[in-house]
Amino acid sequence: xxxxxxxxxxxxxxxxxxxxxxxxxxxxxxxxxxxxxxxxxxxxxxxxxxxxxxxxxxxxxxxxxxxxxxxxxxxxxxxxxxxxxxxxxxxxxxxxxxxxxxxxxxxxxxxxxxxxxxxxxxxxxxxxxxxxxxxxxxxxxxxxxxxxxxxxxxxxxxxxxxxxxxxxxxxxxxxxxxxxxxxxxxxxxxxxxxxxxxxxxxxxxxxxxxxxxxxxxxxxxxxxxxxxxxxxxxxxxxxxxxxxxxxxxxxxxxxxxxxxxxxxxxxxxxxxxxxxxxxxxxxxxxxxxxxxxxxxxxxxxxxxxxxxxxxxxxxxxxxxxxxxxxxxxxxxxxxxxxxxxxxxxxxxxxxxxxxxxxxxxxxxxxxxxxxxxxxxxxxxxxxxxxxxxxxxxxxxxxxxxxxxxxxxxxxxx
Numbered sequence: 001x002x003x004x005x006x007x008x009x010x011x012x013x014x015x016x017x018x019x020x021x022x023x024x025x026x027x028x029x030x031x032x033x034x035x036x037x038x039x040x041x042x043x044x045x046x047x048x049x050x051x052x053x054x055x056x057x058x059x060x061x062x063x064x065x066x067x068x069x070x071x072x073x074x075x076x077x078x079x080x081x082x083x084x085x086x087x088x089x090x091x092x093x094x095x096x097x098x099x100x101x102x103x104x105x106x107x108x109x110x111x112x113x114x115x116x117x118x119x120x121x122x123x124x125x126x127x128x129x130x131x132x133x134x135x136x137x138x139x140x141x142x143x144x145x146x147x148x149x150x151x152x153x154x155x156x157x158x159x160x161x162x163x164x165x166x167x168x169x170x171x172x173x174x175x176x177x178x179x180x181x182x183x184x185x186x187x188x189x190x191x192x193x194x195x196x197x198x199x200x201x202x203x204x205x206x207x208x209x210x211x212x213x214x215x216x217x218x219x220x221x222x223x224x225x226x227x228x229x230x231x232x233x234x235x236x237x238x239x240x241x242x243x244x245x246x247x248x249x250x251x252x253x254x255x256x257x258x259x260x261x262x263x264x265x266x267x268x269x270x271x272x273x274x275x276x277x278x279x280x281x282x283x284x285x286x287x288x289x290x291x292x293x294x295x296x297x298x299x300x301x302x303x304x305x306x307x308x309x310x311x312x313x314x315x316x317x318x319x320x321x322x323x324x325x326x327x328x329x330x331x332x333x334x335x336x337x338x339x340x341x342x343x344x345x346x347x348x349x350x351x352x353x354x355x356x357x358x359x360x361x362x363x364x365x366x367x368x369x370x371x372x373x374x375x376x377x378x379x380x381x382x383x384x385x386x387x388x389x390x391x392x393x394x395x396x397x398x399x400x401x402x403x404x405x406x407x408x409x410x411x412x413x
Contacts, residue, residue, distance in 0.1 A: 014339055014340070014405075014406050014409050014410075015143060015148055015409070017340075017402060018135065018139065018398045018401050018402055018405075022135060022138065022139070023135075023397065023398050026131045026132075026134065026135045026397050026398075026401070027131075027394045027397060029049070029053070029131055029134065030127050030128060030130075030131040030394065030397060031113035032049065032113075033046060033049070033099075033122065033127040033130060033131070034113050034114075034115065034122050034127045035113050035114070035115060035116050036115075036116060036117065037101030037102075037106075037115050037117055037120040037121055037122045037127075038099075038100065038101055038117075038120070039100055039101060039102075039103060039120065039162075039163075040100040040159055040160030040161070040162050040163035040167060041066060041068055041100075041159055041160045041163065041167070042068065042100075043068040043069065043099050043100055043159050043160075044067065044068055046068070046099050046100075046130070047063060047067075047068045047069060047070055047099070047157070047159075050070060050099070050130065050134060050157050051063065051070055053134060053138075054070075054072050054134070054137065054155075057137075057138055057141050058141065058145075059072050059074065059137070059141055060072065060073075061155075064159070064170070064171060064174050064176070065170075065174045066159060066167075066170055066174070068099075068159040068160075069099060069156075069157050069158050069159035069160075069167065069171060070157050071154055071155065071156050071157070071176050072137060072154070072155040073092065073152060073153070073154050073155075074137060074140050074141050074144055074149065074152065074153045074154075074155070075140070075144045075149045075151065075152035075153055076152050090151050090152060091151075091179060091180060091181025091182070092151075092152045092153060092154045092179050092180045092181060093151060093152070093153050093154070093180075093181065093182050093183075093184070093407075093408055093411055094153070094154040094155075094156050094176075094177070094180045094182070094183040094184070094361075094365075094367075095133045095136055095137070095153065095154070095155055095156065095183075095184055095185070095404050095408075096133070096156040096157075096158060096183055096184070096185040096358065096361065097126070097129040097130045097132065097133035097134075097155075097156070097157050097158065097185070098126045098129055098130075098158050098159075098161035098162075098167075098357075098358075099126055099129075099130050099157050099158065099159055099161075100126060100159055100160055100161055100162050100163070100167070101115075101120050101121060101122045101123070101124075101126065101127075101162075102120070102121055102122070102123045102124060102162055102386060103119060103120060104119065104120075104121050104123055104386070104387075104388055105118065105119050105120075105121060105388050106120075106121040106123070106388055107387075107388030107389045108388070108389050108391060111391065121388055121390075123385065123386055123387055123388060123390045124162070124188070124385050124386060124390070125187070125188030125372075125374065125385065125390070125392055126161065128188050128372070128374065128392050128394075128396060128397060128400075129185070129186060129187070129188070129372075129400075130157060131397050132186060132372070132396075132397055132400030132401055132404065133155055133156075133157065133404070134155075134157075135397060135398075135400075135401035136155070136400070136401045136404040136405055136408075137153075137155040139401060139405050140153050140405060140408060143405075143409075148409075149408070150408075150409060150411075151408065151411060153408055154176070154179075154180060156171065156176050156183075158171050158176075159171075161356070161357050161358075164208075164210060164317060164319045164320070165317070165318055165319050165320055165357065165360075166319075166320050166357025166360060167357065168357040168358065168359075168360040168361055169357070169360055172360060172361065172364065177361065177364050177365055180365050181365065181366075182326075182329055182332075182365060182366055182367055182411070183329075183361050183362070183365055183366075183367035184329065184332075184333065184367055184368060184369075184370075184404065184407060185358050185367070185368075185369045185370075186369065186370050186371070186372040186400050186403075186404075187356065187358075187369055187370075187371055187372065188371075188372055188374045188385070188392055188396070189349070189371035189372060189373060189374065189375075190374055190375050190383045190384060190385065190390065190392075191375065192347065192349075192371055192372070192373030192374070192375060193373045193375050193376075193377045194373050194374055194375060194376060194377065194393040194395045194396045194399065195341060195345060195373060195377075195395070195396075195399055196341075196344075196345050196346065196347055196373040197333070197337050197345065197346055197347070197370045197371060197372055197373060197399075197403065198346075198347050198348065198349030198370065198371035198373070199325075199330055199333060199334055199346055199347075199348065199349060199368075199370055199371070200325060200330070200348060200349050200350070200351065201325055201327050201330050202324055202325060202351075203285060203286070203287065203322040203323065203324050203325075203351050204322075204323050204324075204325050204349065204351055204352065204369055204371075205322055205323040205351065205352045205353075205354055205355060205356045205359065205369075206255065206283050206284055206285050206322050206351065206352060206353045206354065206355060207282075207283060207284040207285075207287070207290035207293070207319065207320060207321050207322050207355065207359075208281055208282070208283050208319040208320055208354070208355030209281065209282040209283075209290075209293065209294075209316065209317060209318055209319040210279070210280075210281055210282075210316075210317040210319060211258065211278075211279065211280050211281065211282055211297065211314070211315070211316055211317070212277070212278075212279045212314070212315040212317070213238065213277065213278040213279070213301060213312060213313070213314055213315075214275065214276070214277055214312070214313040214314075214315075215231060215234055215235055215238065215265075215275070215276040215277070215278075215305060215310040215311065215312055215313075216231075216274060216275055216276075216310065216311045216312075216313070217229025217230075217231045217234070217272075217274060217309065217310050217311065218274065219231070219271070219272050219273055219274035220271075220272045221270065221271070221272065222269070222270045222271065222272055223270075225272060228272055229272070229308065229309045229310050230272060230308065231265060231266075231272060231273050231274065231275070231276050231310060232265050232266060232272070232273065232276065233308060234276070234304075234305060234308035234309070234310040235263060235265050235276035235278060235310075236263075237304055237307075237308055238278060238301060238304050238305060238312075239260050239263055239278060241300075241304050242258060242297070242300045242301055242304055243257065243258045243259070243260075245300040245303070245304070246258055246296055246297060246300050249296055249300070250289050250292070250296060251286075251289065253285075253286070254284060254285060254286035254288075254289030255283070255284055255285030255286060255289075255353075256282070256283075256284045256285075256286070256289050256290075256293055256296070257282070257283050257284070258280055258281075258282050258297065259280050259281055259283070260278055260279070260280035261279055261280050261281065262277070262278065262279045262280070263276070263277070263278045264276065264277050264278075265277065276310075281319075282297060282316075283353050283355075284322070285322065285351055285353075286322070287321055287322055287324060290321055290322065291321075294316045294318075297314075297316060298314055298316065301314055302314075319355055320355045320356065320357045320359050320360065321359045321360070321363065322351075322359055323356050323358050323359040323362060323369050324359070324362055325362075325367075325368040325369060326362070326366035326367055326368055328366065329366050329367045329368035330368040332368070332407050332410060332411055333368055333370050333403065333407055334346050335406075335407075335410055336403050336404070336405075336406035336407035336410055337370075337403045337406075339406050339410070340399075340402045340403060340406050341399070341402075341403075349371050354385075356369065370403070372396050372399065372400050373396060373399070374392035374393050374396045375393065376393040
């Protein structure tokens with residue numbers, strides 16, 4: 001079904017619209033998180049705040065084994081938790097939020113809720129994601145109490161999304177997908193107006209791995225490079241030639257690209273050094289090409305290093321695969337958004353070169369990630385994620401809550 005087709009269920013028959021009072025509470029909650037950002041696997045205050053609010057709503061959250069992050073089930077019989085390995089009669093629909101911040105300073109100048117922690121900021125919108133899933137949980141809990149929740153739901157507040165290869169792996173090992181049949185998420189997009197979402201069937205993000213290369217040689221005098229390994233030249237050739245080699249050894253449509261972020265060697269102008277280091281990232285649009293990427297990169301580096309008589313040691317750190325949206329899950333989000341906000345609220349989006357560890361969940365169960373618009377309409381200031389001045393139009397919280405709520409209700413019909 002096209003992303004622009006009509007929904008078969010008008011929004012006025014869907015309960016669970018967000019009240020003004022709950023929106024105000026969620027904005028306050030988001031601003032509190034924004035003022036107190038915590039890095040991956042250190043989100044103790046954030047976890048405690050989420051847990052306290054869920055418990056106040058009569059829910060029974062469980063903190064993950066790592067001590068940060070939590071899950072909370074709504075709508076299971078008698079409110080009981082699933083035993084290990086137990087599957088519910090109706091698979092759970094999971095709503096996931098990431099809760100960690102970034103190690104960068106908050107550079108917003110006139111913002112009353114700017115970060116109070118030096119060199120820490122919610123510059124990727126995880127505070128918004130968390131508030132959206134929390135709000136959806138509070139609305140769904142109320143619907144369940146009224147007998148209007150058609151299927152069980154799991155709220156997942158995941159730590160350490162920004163820590164490669166992502167906190168999703170630890171959460172999965174802790175059983176957060178047990179009994180889950182589908183999982184949904186949002187990610188803030190400062191290029192999309194508030195009140196709208198961006199959707200895409202298939203890959204919506206890219207794979208992202210980290211690469212460290214050490215080159216070694218005997219060193220020597222710059223007057224006699226022919227008697228030793230000219231290590232600076234070898235490092236330069238690795239930096240220039242390896243990305244070009246990789247580009248010729250894979251299908252160009254896979255988008256496999258190596259980009260260096262650091263190169264370092266030597267201390268004196270007349271001494272050929274014994275050691276050089278390079279580091280960078282490998283990004284890939286295609287899942288199959290990503291799986292083959294380590295072998296391709298290793299071979300190219302070894303060839304160039306050997307040609308220049310340098311010994312190479314390669315550390316290839318797996319990051320995350322692309323987020324590949326399931327067609328049915330994407331369609332569910334589209335229908336939910338159109339039911340709440342109309343046809344014009346959904347737009348097609350391009351595949352991003354950024355990475356997102358939500359992809360690990362989609363290796364296990366079907367699901368989809370939507371790009372949540374956070375730009376104020378008419379705002380001409382260019383903002384981007386992972387920058388200290390990033391902020392969001394907080395009306396996006398209501399949009400996300402109502403979309404998730406509608407998705408749960410539509411999925412249950």
